[in-house]
Amino acid sequence: MDEFLQLNWGIKEPHELETTTEFLPEEEIASSYVFTGIPNKENPEIVKAKSAETVVKNSLVPGEQYTYNTPTKSFLRATEQEKCLTVLKLMQANKKPTGRYEQACMELYNNCHQRILEENGKFLRFAEKHFENSLKSKTFKLKPSLRTYAESLWKHKLKRCKDYKQFYKGIDMLPYSYKEDEESIELLHVGNLLELGTLAKFSGPTLLKPYILKRNTMPKVKVEYHSNQSVSKDMNIHQLVMSNKVDVIISSSGLTRLLNFTETKTPWDIPVVVKEVEVQNSDGTKKTKKVVFIDKPFPSQTPTIFELNETCFKVMLKSNFCDSEAFKFPNVETPIGSYTIYNNMRNTQGDNNDNEAKLSNETTIDSKDCKRKHNEKNEDDEKTKKVKLVHDEVNEDDEKTRKAKLEYDKVNEDDEKTKKFKLEHDEGPQLAESKKQNNFHHNVSYRLWKLQLNNEQCELMKAKYQTNSINMLVRCKLDACESGPNEQLQPTNVIPKMEYHLEYGGGIPTRRELLKQWVYAHFRPYCQVRRVRTHYNTGEVIAIENCTSQKIALDAHTHYQINLHLGLGVLYKIFSRFTNLTCGDYILHHLTKDGAFVALLRETTEDDDFTFNLYEKYNIDKCRIDSNSLKRWHPIDVNFILPRHIAEKQMPGMFKPCLVKQFTKNMKKGKGKKKKKKNKRKAKADGDVIVKNKTIE
Numbered sequence: 001m002d003e004f005l006q007l008n009w010g011i012k013e014p015h016e017l018e019t020t021t022e023f024l025p026e027e028e029i030a031s032s033y034v035f036t037g038i039p040n041k042e043n044p045e046i047v048k049a050k051s052a053e054t055v056v057k058n059s060l061v062p063g064e065q066y067t068y069n070t071p072t073k074s075f076l077r078a079t080e081q082e083k084c085l086t087v088l089k090l091m092q093a094n095k096k097p098t099g100r101y102e103q104a105c106m107e108l109y110n111n112c113h114q115r116i117l118e119e120n121g122k123f124l125r126f127a128e129k130h131f132e133n134s135l136k137s138k139t140f141k142l143k144p145s146l147r148t149y150a151e152s153l154w155k156h157k158l159k160r161c162k163d164y165k166q167f168y169k170g171i172d173m174l175p176y177s178y179k180e181d182e183e184s185i186e187l188l189h190v191g192n193l194l195e196l197g198t199l200a201k202f203s204g205p206t207l208l209k210p211y212i213l214k215r216n217t218m219p220k221v222k223v224e225y226h227s228n229q230s231v232s233k234d235m236n237i238h239q240l241v242m243s244n245k246v247d248v249i250i251s252s253s254g255l256t257r258l259l260n261f262t263e264t265k266t267p268w269d270i271p272v273v274v275k276e277v278e279v280q281n282s283d284g285t286k287k288t289k290k291v292v293f294i295d296k297p298f299p300s301q302t303p304t305i306f307e308l309n310e311t312c313f314k315v316m317l318k319s320n321f322c323d324s325e326a327f328k329f330p331n332v333e334t335p336i337g338s339y340t341i342y343n344n345m346r347n348t349q350g351d352n353n354d355n356e357a358k359l360s361n362e363t364t365i366d367s368k369d370c371k372r373k374h375n376e377k378n379e380d381d382e383k384t385k386k387v388k389l390v391h392d393e394v395n396e397d398d399e400k401t402r403k404a405k406l407e408y409d410k411v412n413e414d415d416e417k418t419k420k421f422k423l424e425h426d427e428g429p430q431l432a433e434s435k436k437q438n439n440f441h442h443n444v445s446y447r448l449w450k451l452q453l454n455n456e457q458c459e460l461m462k463a464k465y466q467t468n469s470i471n472m473l474v475r476c477k478l479d480a481c482e483s484g485p486n487e488q489l490q491p492t493n494v495i496p497k498m499e500y501h502l503e504y505g506g507g508i509p510t511r512r513e514l515l516k517q518w519v520y521a522h523f524r525p526y527c528q529v530r531r532v533r534t535h536y537n538t539g540e541v542i543a544i545e546n547c548t549s550q551k552i553a554l555d556a557h558t559h560y561q562i563n564l565h566l567g568l569g570v571l572y573k574i575f576s577r578f579t580n581l582t583c584g585d586y587i588l589h590h591l592t593k594d595g596a597f598v599a600l601l602r603e604t605t606e607d608d609d610f611t612f613n614l615y616e617k618y619n620i621d622k623c624r625i626d627s628n629s630l631k632r633w634h635p636i637d638v639n640f641i642l643p644r645h646i647a648e649k650q651m652p653g654m655f656k657p658c659l660v661k662q663f664t665k666n667m668k669k670g671k672g673k674k675k676k677k678k679n680k681r682k683a684k685a686d687g688d689v690i691v692k693n694k695t696i697e
Helices: 002-006 026-031 044-055 078-092 099-134 144-163 235-243 252-259 305-321 367-377 382-393 399-411 416-427 429-437 511-522 549-560 564-578 643-648 671-686 688-693
Strands: 167-175 184-200 221-224 248-251 268-280 286-294 325-328 337-340 443-458 463-476 480-483 489-499 528-535 540-547 584-590 597-603
Touching: 078 099, 144 305, 167 564, 167 584, 184 235, 184 480, 184 564, 235 268, 235 443, 235 463, 248 252, 252 268, 252 463, 252 511, 252 564, 286 564, 305 489, 325 480, 443 564, 463 564, 489 511, 511 528, 511 549, 511 564, 549 564
Parallel strands: 248 286, 248 463, 489 528
Antiparallel strands: 167 597, 184 325, 184 443, 221 337, 268 286, 268 584, 443 463, 480 489, 528 540, 584 597
């Protein structure tokens, strides 16, 4: 135990890497919705069935069918791998060994730790080589229904470029890097200015048996709100800016893109708008002030099928696990429109290759189409035939039509189909379809943060003087919430982790994934991230991780040796330059050749060889999906325990345990020799514990 405590583990506690969100005001904590419980609206029979399901032990294990074959075996036996797995569970749960068995397991793990690390490296080399060889025989093809769905969303995002000016010219090159030896940046949470909408309840699977995501739950109609628009066109923000001191306004996706300064090989463009806004002073007078709006980044010109697959799985996670309502904010946002995504999601087993995605901004249709739809639905229904006859005659305000209306309402009292028709006839079929099929609970929050530069320090007085602060308004959303240990609300965001080589183990999240998850958790106080590991093709859920901002930052430091907080310094540099700009439209333009710099372009009316044409670059007819891209090898996490590892009692990142065969010599039967053989076996059994604790060659 003493040797284990003396090992150099690097960062021993998560709080050593970053500060926690203790800067929240006490008033906001007291009034926060996190102290509200989730109302139980489930059927008692369903709850009883769920509780019974946890008692029954199922023999099926998620992901047990994904395995590999190799003659190479581990240097550890099955019992020794089981003991090392016990120690790995204790370390991940941040627990100390208790009892003789756990202490013996810890002693064995310490003795074999160096050999385990060597085998981890050998296993990673084997897995990479085996994965590269398998790419020649298998190609990844996105299911046609999912491709149609993702392509529709992608094309809709491409149309956003028409909301901005067409031509731009470069005016400056901004630094896009930050080092630890530079001046420190402090981020403070000022307050939550506005919250709108409803929160869904996260209902994840128990994973006592395999669970496959359902594709037919994906919504076909997407409702548009002001908060879905670019931040420069969000009417909710304009009301907040008038009564609050705000310098920069940015969306969550734009914030994620700017913070990812370590990924310099990916080109991207972010529109920036500088406006003069009327602000009200504390004494009641009004003045104009420049405010910077950093909108959503434009989508990729050539997205890969892997990126489209991840987009679809994100939608499937929300539609499968975040369907019921849990909490409603005092204010609800009013829809401003909707568009339809036509796809073939009815059959979850087969796909139709002839499906094409179509986008429509129509919110109403002709009453004749509505009547025709009503006639087709109720063709075989005797009641609705009678309703149709009465409904066609209701055209006048005399006594006959009043009686017809009365009879129409009476016949339709228990008829579910005609109730649906009345809903479509009164509200319009597009909006009624969106209420029926769009099971996403919309919500949005506008939080005010302050970026401060600590350029003067007085160590004797142990005080810091902050100067040059920038007020940043961040618009973000939540996927759902769940009940905490004390029946309190825990805000949650679900993010898919696509697994492309489950036979070897769970993959390490990429830098982009870790940064996105950190933004989700850090800029949404009290929020946790549910990292759902799913198979890239079948949609089977393998494991669900509960990640906090501290854990995500620790993973980034462990796997990539990067400090995510350095991105705040990049934000401060860019925002400081933006506050000195004149009013107009700008573009943050980054190319692969720019490296650690990003170009700042300004709108212009000239069209020459040095002009950047926004419409030409993001033309839908020229943009194509990269269907021939190959999935590159990404290392697996040798410390992540999959369900099959627990079922097979096998260490992750290691080969299958070796089989020990006992050889017996041919000896003549005799009483004395037989007794001697029994004593020898007994002595060997007594010394078995000592042999196991030694390093096995």
